[in-house]
Amino acid sequence: MKHTRSRVGRWGAAAALVCASVWTSACGGGAAAPASDDAKVTDDVYAELVPAAPVLTRLTQAQYRNAVRDLLGDDLALPATLEPDAAADGLLAAGAAVTTVSPRGAELYEEAALSLARQATETPERRARVLPCEPTAESMPCFGQFIADVGRRAWRRPLTSDEIAAFELLAGDAAQAFPDDPVAPFTWALAGLMQSPHFLYRVEAGEPDPEAPGARRLSAFELATRLAFFLWNAPPDEALLAAAEAGDLDTADGLVAQVDRLLAADRAREGVRSFVSDWLHLHQLPELKKDPNVFKHFSPDLAAAAREETLRVAEHIVFEREGDLGELFTTRTTFINRRLAAIYDIPAPVLEGFGQTELPADGPRRGLLGHVSFLGLHSHPTSSSATLRGIFLRETLLCDMVPDPPSDLNTAIPEPSPDAPTLRDRLQVHLEDPMCASCHRLTDPVGLGFEPFDGMGRVRATENGVPIDPTGDLDGVAFADPAELAAAVAASPKLTACFVKKMYTYAVARPTEPGEQGQLAALTDAFEADGRRVLGLMRAVAISEGFRRVGEVQ
Amino acid sequence: MGRGTRLTRRTLLKGLLGGSVVTLGLPALELFFDPTRTARAQGGGGDSGFPRRFGLFFWGNGILPERWVPTGEGDAWALSEQLAPLAGLEDVLTIVSGTKLGVPNTSPHFAGAAGILSGAPVGDAYGENTFILPSIDQVVAAKLGELTRFRSLEFGANPGPGLSFNGPSSRNPPEKSPFALFERVFGAGFTLPGEEPIVDPSLGLRRSILDAVMGDIAGLQQRVGAADRERLEQHFEGIRGLEKRLAKLEEDPPNLAACALPTEPLADYPDVEGRPKLQEKNAAFAEIAAFALACDQTRVFSNWFTYPVNNTLFAGAPSGHHQLTHDEPDPQPEVHKIVLQCIEALATQIRALRAVPEGDGTLLDHMVLLGTSDVSLGKTHSLEEFPLVLAGGCSGRLVTGHHYRSPSSENASKVLLSVIRAVGLDAASYGDQGGQATEGLSAIEV
Numbered sequence A: 001m002k003h004t005r006s007r008v009g010r011w012g013a014a015a016a017l018v019c020a021s022v023w024t025s026a027c028g029g030g031a032a033a034p035a036s037d038d039a040k041v042t043d044d045v046y047a048e049l050v051p052a053a054p055v056l057t058r059l060t061q062a063q064y065r066n067a068v069r070d071l072l073g074d075d076l077a078l079p080a081t082l083e084p085d086a087a088a089d090g091l092l093a094a095g096a097a098v099t100t101v102s103p104r105g106a107e108l109y110e111e112a113a114l115s116l117a118r119q120a121t122e123t124p125e126r127r128a129r130v131l132p133c134e135p136t137a138e139s140m141p142c143f144g145q146f147i148a149d150v151g152r153r154a155w156r157r158p159l160t161s162d163e164i165a166a167f168e169l170l171a172g173d174a175a176q177a178f179p180d181d182p183v184a185p186f187t188w189a190l191a192g193l194m195q196s197p198h199f200l201y202r203v204e205a206g207e208p209d210p211e212a213p214g215a216r217r218l219s220a221f222e223l224a225t226r227l228a229f230f231l232w233n234a235p236p237d238e239a240l241l242a243a244a245e246a247g248d249l250d251t252a253d254g255l256v257a258q259v260d261r262l263l264a265a266d267r268a269r270e271g272v273r274s275f276v277s278d279w280l281h282l283h284q285l286p287e288l289k290k291d292p293n294v295f296k297h298f299s300p301d302l303a304a305a306a307r308e309e310t311l312r313v314a315e316h317i318v319f320e321r322e323g324d325l326g327e328l329f330t331t332r333t334t335f336i337n338r339r340l341a342a343i344y345d346i347p348a349p350v351l352e353g354f355g356q357t358e359l360p361a362d363g364p365r366r367g368l369l370g371h372v373s374f375l376g377l378h379s380h381p382t383s384s385s386a387t388l389r390g391i392f393l394r395e396t397l398l399c400d401m402v403p404d405p406p407s408d409l410n411t412a413i414p415e416p417s418p419d420a421p422t423l424r425d426r427l428q429v430h431l432e433d434p435m436c437a438s439c440h441r442l443t444d445p446v447g448l449g450f451e452p453f454d455g456m457g458r459v460r461a462t463e464n465g466v467p468i469d470p471t472g473d474l475d476g477v478a479f480a481d482p483a484e485l486a487a488a489v490a491a492s493p494k495l496t497a498c499f500v501k502k503m504y505t506y507a508v509a510r511p512t513e514p515g516e517q518g519q520l521a522a523l524t525d526a527f528e529a530d531g532r533r534v535l536g537l538m539r540a541v542a543i544s545e546g547f548r549r550v551g552e553v554q
Numbered sequence B: 001m002g003r004g005t006r007l008t009r010r011t012l013l014k015g016l017l018g019g020s021v022v023t024l025g026l027p028a029l030e031l032f033f034d035p036t037r038t039a040r041a042q043g044g045g046g047d048s049g050f051p052r053r054f055g056l057f058f059w060g061n062g063i064l065p066e067r068w069v070p071t072g073e074g075d076a077w078a079l080s081e082q083l084a085p086l087a088g089l090e091d092v093l094t095i096v097s098g099t100k101l102g103v104p105n106t107s108p109h110f111a112g113a114a115g116i117l118s119g120a121p122v123g124d125a126y127g128e129n130t131f132i133l134p135s136i137d138q139v140v141a142a143k144l145g146e147l148t149r150f151r152s153l154e155f156g157a158n159p160g161p162g163l164s165f166n167g168p169s170s171r172n173p174p175e176k177s178p179f180a181l182f183e184r185v186f187g188a189g190f191t192l193p194g195e196e197p198i199v200d201p202s203l204g205l206r207r208s209i210l211d212a213v214m215g216d217i218a219g220l221q222q223r224v225g226a227a228d229r230e231r232l233e234q235h236f237e238g239i240r241g242l243e244k245r246l247a248k249l250e251e252d253p254p255n256l257a258a259c260a261l262p263t264e265p266l267a268d269y270p271d272v273e274g275r276p277k278l279q280e281k282n283a284a285f286a287e288i289a290a291f292a293l294a295c296d297q298t299r300v301f302s303n304w305f306t307y308p309v310n311n312t313l314f315a316g317a318p319s320g321h322h323q324l325t326h327d328e329p330d331p332q333p334e335v336h337k338i339v340l341q342c343i344e345a346l347a348t349q350i351r352a353l354r355a356v357p358e359g360d361g362t363l364l365d366h367m368v369l370l371g372t373s374d375v376s377l378g379k380t381h382s383l384e385e386f387p388l389v390l391a392g393g394c395s396g397r398l399v400t401g402h403h404y405r406s407p408s409s410e411n412a413s414k415v416l417l418s419v420i421r422a423v424g425l426d427a428a429s430y431g432d433q434g435g436q437a438t439e440g441l442s443a444i445e446v
Helices: A015-023 A061-072 A103-120 A124-130 A140-155 A161-177 A184-195 A220-232 A238-245 A252-264 A267-279 A282-287 A302-320 A338-344 A386-397 A428-432 A434-450 A482-491 A493-508 A514-529 A534-542 B009-017 B110-118 B136-147 B178-186 B201-221 B226-249 B278-294 B321-327 B333-354 B413-422
Strands: A002-004 A040-042 A045-047 A333-336 A355-358 A472-474 A477-479 B053-058 B071-073 B076-078 B093-097 B122-125 B128-131 B153-155 B165-167 B300-304 B367-372 B388-391 B402-405
Touching: A045 A514, A061 A103, A061 A124, A061 A140, A103 A124, A103 A184, A103 B201, A103 B226, A124 A184, A140 A161, A140 A184, A140 A238, A161 A184, A161 B201, A184 B201, A220 A238, A220 A252, A220 A267, A220 A493, A220 A534, A238 A252, A252 A267, A252 A534, A267 A282, A267 A302, A267 A493, A267 A534, A282 A302, A302 A333, A302 A338, A302 A534, A333 A338, A386 A434, A386 A493, A428 A434, A434 A472, A434 A482, A472 A482, A477 A482, A482 A493, A493 A514, A493 A534, A514 A534, B053 B136, B053 B278, B053 B333, B071 B402, B110 B122, B110 B128, B110 B136, B128 B165, B136 B300, B136 B413, B153 B178, B153 B278, B165 B226, B178 B278, B201 B226, B278 B300, B278 B333, B321 B333, B333 B367, B333 B388, B367 B413, B388 B413
Parallel strands: B053 B300, B053 B367, B093 B402, B153 B300
Antiparallel strands: A002 A045, A040 A045, A333 A355, A472 A477, B071 B076, B093 B388, B122 B128, B367 B388
16 A cells, blocks of 8 residues: 655644644655665655564663663762663664663663662652652651652653552561661662663553554553653653653644654753764774874773764754754864864864864865764774775665675785885775675775775875875765765765664664665655754654554564 | 672672671581582593583684694694693693584674584674574573572673673673672672571562562563563573572582682773783683682683674784784784784683692583684684684593594584583584584594
8 A cells, every 4th residue: 555645844844734744644654765666656655654563672771871860860870881782773772672681681780770779768868859758667658659650750651550569568578677777668669660671671562543443553651751762862751751641642733742842952962962872883982992002192081082072063963053964974063172183183172171163174074974983983903994984884874785705705905015005005906806896896995085094083195105095986976085075975865865764763762674664765755855954854753653653563 | 889808798788788787507508519420531530529610712813724733633632833822731621623613604703603602503683693592601501500609600801792692682791890700709699618698688678579570571571572572581581590699698608618719800901002901801800710610609601802803902913803814914923923812811711720629630620611713714704624622521521631633524513512411411412504413522522
């Protein structure tokens, strides 16, 4: 079954109209994959959405910590380690729906819950945040209110009466075990709440949609949770829970009002930072290790600075500029500290911390692909790597498939020599050997475009005394230097479609399914029409049918 | 949680929840080992009632096969150039050479890692490599892990995400800090032989919570899809392991004469010149692992020294390890030096196990350690001439002091089947598809 697309104007301008169009299945349902010819049947029609089966998504480490902060306060010592995050479809957010809690992870969750519960109840000031009364020997009457309130925030839904009764039982046991400690029942109840799978996972069972017989949707609390983790990387606040409880999220207007409220809040910045970190694999930055004898500007604190630069630039483009996606790649604006300024060989804008500055117009450095977080991370410890940079650009930014090398292939490249002084010369073997060329022609020609930056990200004109030739083409678009390459990336239609896929995958927090291709195509077209504004895309994803619908349990 | 020391670790339990700690004497429990099994052979140590254990030592990016294979075969053999750091340990080693992995080499490094450690082809989970069967340490832990406080321990000097798999997309994350591992095993919750067990009113409450969590998980399992049911089952197993650990706190500690506290490691091992202190960290880990076995806190460990595709800057190396394996021209002298550092670390682990006296032999005599990597020749990701080092006779079940050279490129999984049978598994086969072995390698079995 196909649906006719009804295009609407800019999302920002016509909230109600957009919403109405996305809401009804006649318009929003589509699912066309940028990658698939089946997705868009004609220019005006998308393949119908087949909602993905519900999955159980574990809170990522950052989400766990944000949930603790929101529940108990921001002055607690958080656990140093938790179950590690792992990627699926290139995103940690999606990996959380695939990986498991290991025995070690269960141990860490118990340790964390016990420690956090103790901390949260150890002083009257902290107790006042979570307890409705200061415990005394006679305070059990307020336990019921406590468990209902804190439980609802911790589990992001009201507890059932059976669940409350179970915690009352636990509290009674705690009172018996520690008869002289009136706080103990509350402490142990908190510890129990935080070890439960209802806290550690986002449970999305779905429910029948009364307005669409036969179809299923997320329940209001499930939708509130998905919205909050998508837009804030944190659990729903009281206003969102209240909106869910009141049924507001079941209506188009109510949903849009909450989405706009969440996007307008300061916490949306944290949401955007979290997405960008996941999209660009900034969690790998702790692996940024350089030989200090080769790269004198390397220091162990560089990784954190590199991460901060990229996140601040993203925040600036998304919020202050409300700019086009391409601006992330072409901007000369950046935010650096003294250490990064030394690497970029420009004056530090501020003495301490990070300040805004403009990169030189006559230099090669532009946008995110001019950052240490890209140039340094996707290099070797003692040299640059056109291949690693090319793979990242292809796979992560453009969603191209770069196949693995065949087995038993000799992968050696020549050492630098007078005949082959530059990496471009040495990588020639990749392109001459047909076994290598099939993949390396995807990665090396674009990767070599970044050779004016060394393995740390410093500008250089020569390699082994020979001028570097950074020219090449990206899918047929010629570039003469990294600035032109950045512009070619910014203008690539693949970038747009890939970015939408990453954002959508991040939002639904699981790998995407083939039945969502039409939805992706519809979002991509709308994103394009909206001037590729990132906040506009987040809004459109949050109110899209694919975001709200689920299939049957499989 | 605070740091533990020999004198104060019991009071650290208070750190968890502020409960007051009291101790009570309980009647000593009889230990369950396998005292009835009699020694079968020369392998040193004999069967003297000590538990059988398994250790894995793994390094990434392989070897240089041309400099790896020992000279001579059978009992008359000599270490090769690359095995030279094992000098002095020959009598406890068995080197198996000439085998290959039976799995298809579909994903460089990971096909080999999955092939050797699980015996099965590598899987793909949404663009990420995964094992489709458990890794050997977890195959073994499924049996040996039931009896000890920790089902298994995973750690490593530069372990990456580790390759200890419970099943698809289910990894056991390795501990990266020797101090954290020391705390975990020998801090709060550990009692030396002869000390009285810990009694703490918190334990019952912790158990109540874990029971409730298991109930919640079981309830959720009724409502989710098949894949999530499996994932929850894994979580459930973890909780069950915690319950078992609480029960252990209330038992008398195992009465093993060799049990003692290992040297307390440093809190941190900062990089030098951008290079991690791999040998120092590994030495600390190796000793902790040895005493974790000696004190019967676990019977299974995996030491992930480095990981597949790691681009670590080794001491003295001009570039990262992985880059060198691909870019350095033959005969790859820098790669050779790095392999020697990996084998040095393996030797350190073996020596730490051999340094613990147990019965009339050493701890190493009552276990088997498997040392291996993800490829043989890193440059080509080859799975032929696969590196396999065994140490320890597993209470007389495996031969030692031996070099077995396969005349027919046998499937390396045969070695793993011999190993898991030696530690006590009643296994008909090991691995799956091309990697599956249905018979062990009789030449290394006693």
